[in-house]
Amino acid sequence: xxxxxxVQKLTDNPHLNLYHIDARDTKGNPFDxxxxxxxxxxxxxxxxxxxxxxxxxxxxxxREPAARLVLIREYRYPLxxxxxxxxxxxxxxxxxxxxxxxxxxxxxxxxxxxxxTGGNACFRRPFFLGPGxxxxxxxxxxxxxxxxxxxAVCESTEQIQVLLADKAQVRRILSEERVSLRGxxxxxxxxxTEDERPFGFLEV
Numbered sequence: 001x002x003x004x005x006x007v008q009k010l011t012d013n014p015h016l017n018l019y020h021i022d023a024r025d026t027k028g029n030p031f032d033x034x035x036x037x038x039x040x041x042x043x044x045x046x047x048x049x050x051x052x053x054x055x056x057x058x059x060x061x062x063r064e065p066a067a068r069l070v071l072i073r074e075y076r077y078p079l080x081x082x083x084x085x086x087x088x089x090x091x092x093x094x095x096x097x098x099x100x101x102x103x104x105x106x107x108x109x110x111x112x113x114x115x116x117t118g119g120n121a122c123f124r125r126p127f128f129l130g131p132g133x134x135x136x137x138x139x140x141x142x143x144x145x146x147x148x149x150x151x152a153v154c155e156s157t158e159q160i161q162v163l164l165a166d167k168a169q170v171r172r173i174l175s176e177e178r179v180s181l182r183g184x185x186x187x188x189x190x191x192x193t194e195d196e197r198p199f200g201f202l203e204v
Contacts, residue, residue, distance in 0.1 A: 001028060009041050010034075019044070036134045038090070045135040053126035055138040057088040058101045059186050060113055060145045067198050068164040069190045070145055071173070071183075072108060075159040082159075084173050085183035088138070097124070101141035109162045111145040119202025129182070140186070142199060167191055 005022040019041070021033040037044055038054050045051075061067035073082050089104035091097055098115040105113035117124075119142075126137035165173065170187050173179060179187070194200055 001026070004046065005030070007041065007044065007046070035132075036136075038136055045137075051126050051137060053091055053097055053139040054136050055088060055090050055129075056097045056100050056104065056141050057086050057138055057182055057186070058105055058113065059086060059140055059142045059190075060105065060111070061143075061190075061198050062164055063144050063146060066166065066195050067144075067193075068166050069170060069187065070105075070109060070111065071163045071165050071170075071187075073161045073163060079178070081178060082161075083178045083180055084163075085180040086186055097139050097141050101143065105145065108158070108160055109145075111147055111162075113143050113145050115141060115143040116199050116202075119199060120204060123202050138182070142202065 001024070003024055005024065007022075008020045010018045010020055016036055016038055019035055019037060021035070023031055023033040025031055039045070041047075043050075058070070060070040062070070070087060071084055072087055073084050075081070076083050087105055087108045089100060089108070091100040092103075095103070098117075101115060102113050105111055124139055124141065126139045129136045129138055163169070167190070170190060174184060174187055189201060192201070
């Protein structure tokens with residue numbers, strides 16, 4: 001049974017837009033459905049069926065015997081509050097997720113990122129963030145960082161604090177603070193890492 005009759009773009013913003021679907025339920029009855037997308041109408045995933053990543057989240061560890069995890073605490077306007085997360089951003093045209101991670105890490109934290117490409121590639125493929133309200137996909141880029149005393153170059157709309165967190169700090173944050181869901185899952189993974197094989201979980 002056909003589920004979608006038509007799609008209309010309702011807003012005109014360069015970064016994120018609202019779309020309306022003339023949808024049909026399981027009985028064929030029409031109803032209104034709304035979702036947000038970073039894609040122009042001709043590149044909506046419901047039309048293209050593609051799985052290219054719009055964004056990345058960066059799982060970055062320090063190069064130490066007991067590696068620490070790079071976290072950010074960022075003010076988020078929809079919450080009017082600060083939220084803990086991992087560094088993240090969008091993949092610009094012509095970039096790979098890996099090159100986007102290098103750029104975003106430098107911009108948000110001032111740290112120099114090196115991608116780790118070992119392990120099973122399935123852990124680096126794009127996944128949907130919230131398919132009930134957006135067609136956006138994101139993938140995780142894994143790697144290490146070093147501090148070259150560089151400075152972050154955040155935009156005026158970004159308010160970011162950087163934290164290199166050990167396992168005790170991560171446990172406290174998960175117990176007490178506001179945390180993004182994908183950030184929380186990756187923090188949980190970090191708590192189970194072995195110092196001798198910090199990316200060993202990617203070999204599963």
